Amino acid sequence: MKFTKMALAFLLAFSTLQAEGTKLDISAPAPEVLSTYYAAKAQSTEKVESKLKANGFSILATTTPVKGSTVITVTNDELKATNTWLATLNVLVNEKEVRIQNPSYFGAAYLQDKYTYGQFSGTLKSFQKALGDLYTVEDEFKLLKLPHYQFMMGxxxxxxxxxxxxxxxxxxxxxxxxxxxxxxxxxxxxxxxxxxxxxxxxxxxxxxxxxxxxxxxxxxxxxxxxxxxxxxxxxxxxxxxxxxxxxxxxxxxxxxxxxxxxxxxxxx
Missing domain, CATH: 3.30.310 (TATA-Binding Protein)
Known part of the structure; x- marks a missing residue:
């Protein structure tokens, strides 16, 4: 019985780790594939807003596009300086997790040849300080192909x-x-x-x-x-x-x- 309980606990822990994806290491070299979003542990909307503000983000709006999904739109000086669609990022809060738009992913897509991997490390560090460890999710795309992204030919x-x-x-x-x-x-x-x-x-x-x-x-x-x-x-x-x-x-x-x-x- 003890062995069964221990084995079950191990399997549950392992499956949780698997579901979390790979933990973000900002100092690591550019990966071949970028995660579209990063996920952090579940937290209340009020707590997330407070921590984002404390770590250099300005909150522009809090909206609910669909039931159970609260979206917090943020900006900071690093994002605004791009003068592009990347000037804001959205943060999702639901009962399972907190999920952020990855500035590296959208930077590569929007800035194209003006983008250098790692240039938004300051923003990512601020997200880490605010939300805790960040993990990759299932949504992803190849870094080298993002500047020329299209769903299909034409x-x-x-x-x-x-x-x-x-x-x-x-x-x-x-x-x-x-x-x-x-x-x-x-x-x-x-x-x-x-x-x-x-x-x-x-x-x-x-x-x-x-x-x-x-x-x-x-x-x-x-x-x-x-x-x-x-x-x-x-x-x-x-x-x-x-x-x-x-x-x-x-x-x-x-x-x-x-x-x-x-x-x-x-x-x-």
Whole structure:
């Protein structure tokens, strides 16, 4: 009986370690494959927010794209200095874990040849101090291929943005708008906007059992020189969900169009 209990305890401990993935070592050389996200042990939203603030992050918004998934959007000086889509990162809090967008992964995807592995070590160290040990997850993609990522031949790249608004009064339209989660002025004068999509639009996450990656939202647009643009959802959803199969992509075929409509509605 004792042996059985000890063996069971060992197996449970082993399976837990396996599920956690590989622990992040910031000083290690660049890996061949990057984890899209890092996961930390489960904590309350209030505790996570407090620790993030204490470690140099500014909290821009706290949202709930789908039930049971709270998303905290953060920024810091290192992220803002990129003047890109990487100026903000999202942190997911649910009952099982805390999950963050990996700045190394999205840095490689967004910055392309301007990216050097390790340049966001400061941000990752701050996340470690705030959340504890960080572990890789099942979502991943090859580092060398991320700067040229596309879901399949003929589909969108990172530079394939969609215009969603035009005019000198774009930022005025964002004030007191329930579909705007946050705005962030960047050093180069552009403005990054986080959008609350309609609840029925957010349900695409449930169709592909991806509530554990709900921190791909809020969706963002960028205002610069009188124009607002967004990343093509056929790019952003795919790079954010690298395990997405063609069958799953077809299940959410209406999502890219619905997201675009939601964001354009904000600027009308």
């Amino acid at each position: 589909m969108a790249h990172v530079e394939d943005t969609i215009e969603v608004g035009e005019g000198e009064d774009l930022e005025t339209k964002l004030k007191e708008n329930k579909y705007v989660a946050y705005t962030l002025k960047l050093p180069n004068g552009s403005t990054l906007v986080g959008h609350n999509l309609r609840s029925r639009t957010n349900k695409f996450l449930l169709k592909i059992d991806a509530a554990h990656n709900a921190h791909i939202l809020p969706y963002r647009s960028m205002i610069k020189e009188g124009k607002a643009v967004m990343l093509d959802p056929k790019y952003y959803l795919a790079v954010s969900l690298p395990l997405l199969s063609m069958t799953e992509f077809m299940k959410i075929a209406s999502a890219p169009g619905n997201i675009e409509k939601d964001i354009k509605r904000t600027y009308k």
